[in-house]
Amino acid sequence: MTTVSERPTPTSVAGIILLLGALVAVGPLTIDMYLPALPAIVDDLGTTEALVQFTLTGTLLGLGLGQLLIGPLSDVAGRRRPLLAGLALHVAASLLSVVAWDIWVLGALRVLQGVGAAAATVVAMAVVRDLFDGRAAATAISRLMLVMGAAPILAPTLGSAVLLAGSWRWVFGALAVLGAALIVLAAAALPETLPSQRRRHAGTVQVWRAYRPLLGDGRFVLLALVTGLAFGAIFSYVAGSSFVLQQQFGLDEQQFGLVFGASAFALIGGAQLNPPLLRRFGSQAIAGGALATVVASGVVMTALQVAGAGGLAGFVVPVLCMLAGGALVVPNTTALALSRHGEAAGTAAAVVGAIQFSLGALVAPAVGMLGNDGTATATAMTGSAVAGGIALAAIAVQDRAKTTAGLSRKKSGLPSSQRPAAVEQV
Numbered sequence: 001m002t003t004v005s006e007r008p009t010p011t012s013v014a015g016i017i018l019l020l021g022a023l024v025a026v027g028p029l030t031i032d033m034y035l036p037a038l039p040a041i042v043d044d045l046g047t048t049e050a051l052v053q054f055t056l057t058g059t060l061l062g063l064g065l066g067q068l069l070i071g072p073l074s075d076v077a078g079r080r081r082p083l084l085a086g087l088a089l090h091v092a093a094s095l096l097s098v099v100a101w102d103i104w105v106l107g108a109l110r111v112l113q114g115v116g117a118a119a120a121t122v123v124a125m126a127v128v129r130d131l132f133d134g135r136a137a138a139t140a141i142s143r144l145m146l147v148m149g150a151a152p153i154l155a156p157t158l159g160s161a162v163l164l165a166g167s168w169r170w171v172f173g174a175l176a177v178l179g180a181a182l183i184v185l186a187a188a189a190l191p192e193t194l195p196s197q198r199r200r201h202a203g204t205v206q207v208w209r210a211y212r213p214l215l216g217d218g219r220f221v222l223l224a225l226v227t228g229l230a231f232g233a234i235f236s237y238v239a240g241s242s243f244v245l246q247q248q249f250g251l252d253e254q255q256f257g258l259v260f261g262a263s264a265f266a267l268i269g270g271a272q273l274n275p276p277l278l279r280r281f282g283s284q285a286i287a288g289g290a291l292a293t294v295v296a297s298g299v300v301m302t303a304l305q306v307a308g309a310g311g312l313a314g315f316v317v318p319v320l321c322m323l324a325g326g327a328l329v330v331p332n333t334t335a336l337a338l339s340r341h342g343e344a345a346g347t348a349a350a351v352v353g354a355i356q357f358s359l360g361a362l363v364a365p366a367v368g369m370l371g372n373d374g375t376a377t378a379t380a381m382t383g384s385a386v387a388g389g390i391a392l393a394a395i396a397v398q399d400r401a402k403t404t405a406g407l408s409r410k411k412s413g414l415p416s417s418q419r420p421a422a423v424e425q426v
Contacts, residue, residue, distance in 0.1 A: 023120040025151040032155035036253040037168035047103040050368045055110045062114020064357035067122040071350020086119020094176035125349035130193035138335035156257040223337035224352045228359035229388030230329040233381045235360035240367035240377035266320040270327030283332035290328035297321035298382030305374040
């Protein structure tokens with residue numbers, strides 16, 4: 001087993017980022033590969049659209065809850081062993097999904113798939129925190145967002161190709177093959193980035209107590225909420241896209257894959273815009289501007305859908321703007337949150353990830369309950385973005401209050417040791 005004990009060289013950084021990118025792709029591929037098959041699953045299992053969408057919700061819940069379990073374990077046992085165990089679970093659940101006989105069994109297996117995929121996500125983020133700090137961490141996460149954007153481009157297209165050759169069950173067979181390949185790759189090439197001297201040597205109860213200081217840190221929780229609500233907007237689109245694009249706008253499975261791929265290009269563009277912006281602006285400022293763009297685009301999309309105007313372009317163009325903005329919000333707020341608790345990077349990454357996917361799981365079903373059309377998708381996306389804006393505004397209010405208090409203390413002539421810090425930079 002290879003252990004990284006020092007900062008990696010530029011060459012090894014590139015290799016590690018590529019490997020981490022392959023791992024974070026597991027989640028998007030697990031979520032998105034079966035999207036073109038949702039209408040077929042409804043017919044084959046004799047169920048409803050809403051119940052099929054709840055299999056997506058199950059995956060998101062598994063991704064969220066799995067991170068809460070695996071994050072602390074990765075701070076105790078290192079990064080590699082929890083990762084490999086999670087990928088093995090993902091493979092097993094994928095194989096069983098191939099023979100799922102009703103929607104409830106499929107839903108339960110999708111939860112297990114999500115738990116397995118969570119290992120890849122949380123370990124990848126923890127490794128970033130092990131190796132990078134501050135803006136370097138935000139830049140590294142932006143590179144991972146490139147892969148997370150590319151994965152949805154490939155996922156529906158790959159799913160559509162699989163559907164040309166076989167039934168929706170073959171999609172889960174393909175996911176099993178992918179997971180097995182990643183087990184081999186990770187076992188051979190992923191270094192252990194958490195040396196034994198930096199691990200938490202504690203019992204189970206003490207490990208779970210690690211969540212207490214994180215959840216007691218109001219700023220950390222708010223940053224995680226902003227990230228999660230940005231994800232909620234994205235997952236609202238994921239949940240409704242197949243029904244809106246195929247049923248409302250009449251696209252076939254292959255056309256759906258192409259349009260969904262264009263949406264993923266927006267994620268890539270936003271993520272890759274982040275590193276140059278970080279050279280001029282702080283992460284919080286970038287997140288604020290991007291979130292304002294997301295909200296404005298959502299308002300436009302909602303108005304167009306309610307009015308029945310704009311056709312396919314009136315739905316897709318605002319979505320592209322919202323996804324590009326979300327790709328700027330997520331890496332910056334994630335990096336800001338993780339920078340506050342470097343001593344427990346795995347646990348902190350787990351909390352952030354759990355909030356992301358749990359909020360996504362809560363918001364996504366709203367699309368089905370509201371009608372599975374363009375108006376429902378626009379409403380859910382915009383509502384999630386507005387809630388994220390409120391959380392980010394609360395952070396700005398806290399910063400302003402601290403700055404004002406610091407200036408007041410300075411004018412009063414109190415010694416600096418008695419003055420509170422101004423704006424906390426994280």
